[in-house]
Amino acid sequence: MDMFPLWLSLRVALTATALTLVIGIPVALLLARRRFPGKNVLEAAVVLPLVLPPTVLGYYLLLVIGSRGPVGRALAALGLELAFTWGAAVLAACVGSIALVIKSAQAGFEGVDRQLEQAARTLGRSEWSVFWSVTLPLAWRAVLAGGVLAFCRALGEFGITLMVAGNIPGRTQTLPLAIYDRVQGAQMGEANALALIAVAVVVVLLFGLSRVARLRY
């Protein structure tokens, strides 16, 4: 059986999760700690990918990164191509899952008593140090939970990926696309095996998360 879809999906989901954490954590911190004009708009924009139909999201993304889209043309000028590559699958997974990281981390940061951060400041710690030694250690469970959820969501991403990365076997065919493909081709045995693998990966991850979350700090 061809295992390429599994490895591709894991690679895409891992890369996407790393990216969503790097981008999502600062955004979550911003939403949890600062007041600024346009905050409501940002909050709404964050939730949008969760509620819009994936194909709609994919369609708009394709308009942006496609060969005639602004980003697509800029990349083409550099000799790069994003649409219908595994990079586009990563982008699709990021868009589909970043809201989970942001909302979860935001709730975690909001749960950290501001007075603890102020105490750290009066004790001479810089903003950077306050984040790494107080805010994050007290909110890491929520951040981790967001990361795991995002990983699972990225692993299962279907609609956006299909629109922007296509369903090219051996190149952009991820696990969910492969399952769809096998079912269409009436290869029920392979579809079954791939589906079971997907379930196993997610169950193991969620079980691990619940174990870790019971730890204190």
Add this chain to the structure above:
Amino acid sequence: MVSVEIVKRYPGFTLDVRWTAEKSVVGLFGPSGAGKTLTLQCLAGLIRPDAGRIVVGDRVFFDADASIALSPQARRIGYVFQGYALFPHLTVEENVGFGLRDRSRGERARRSAEVIERLGLVGLARRYPRELSGGQRQRVALGRALAIDPALLLLDEPLSALDAPLRRTLRDELRETLTGWGTPAVVVTHDFTEAYRLADRIVVYESGRVIQSAPRAELLWQPASEAVARIMGLRNVLRGTVVKATPERIQLSWRGQTLEAVNSPTRSYLPPPMSPIAFFIRPEYVRLIRKDRGTPDPQHHMNLMSGRLVGEADFGTVWTLRLRLDAPGEPAQGDFDLEVEVPHLVYEILEIERDRHWQLSIHRGSIHVLPA
């Protein structure tokens, strides 16, 4: 020396205070919502005032005109938050050493150990805050703030998180720590006894303003105004009319009686006749006159009055009696005129339980005039 001058405006509330204190412990005292904590936050640099100037020792922390506003990190202020704000994910040792990050590892360990030892926390160094009692938490919070050798120590309601019996013990312990370390400190409290026990100078706050700033003994015996007396929780704060005022004595009329009071120690308060005047009488300084020693002599018994008991409450060691004067007219404080406090023994000897009508006298030195 601490010199504070702060204006900070919010919708519906303005903090506009100014006070100074020599090297010692200052108590900010007043009802909640008066701006005491806000003052601490401005001192620590956590909130930026709209105008004013804050100087601690020889360092200018804030000066609106000169555009100086040091960051909290640069101020080196030890802040003991209400509820302590200990880092729950760090041990006692790590909490105490948290502010020593810029020192070498060896120096950090040495200083933490020294503070832990001095505050009696040895043996608890590896515990987490949730494993400590209220009193131990307070000491860790103090230790964490004192470890950085602060230029000024700020304490926000340091005892409010504790229950009553522990409160008294820790109040005295805290006083010793403050004197022992000799760090100038500002303590916020809404409890007058606490302010009196902890502070050398007390600054009284009311809705964003300072209404008196005085050494604690002076405040206790000479509240500057009726507002201060009420915030201090003094009982029998009353209002009468001036009959005659001289630098030594003030004669005033109240509830149909003419009372004689000693003028305020400054002797400078000379209100014109007929003007309203506020004064207070400490309930423990009202004397009930024994009936088995003959008729009272007005020469000997100053400010002689008579009245009937309309209420009483047992406080364990003392009784509080509520007396309504025989004079016609509305009583001064709801259904009574004066609160009188007598020890249990006196209550029994005088058989107050049986005998409800009394003559009483108040020495003129015990009627305290409150300048307007």
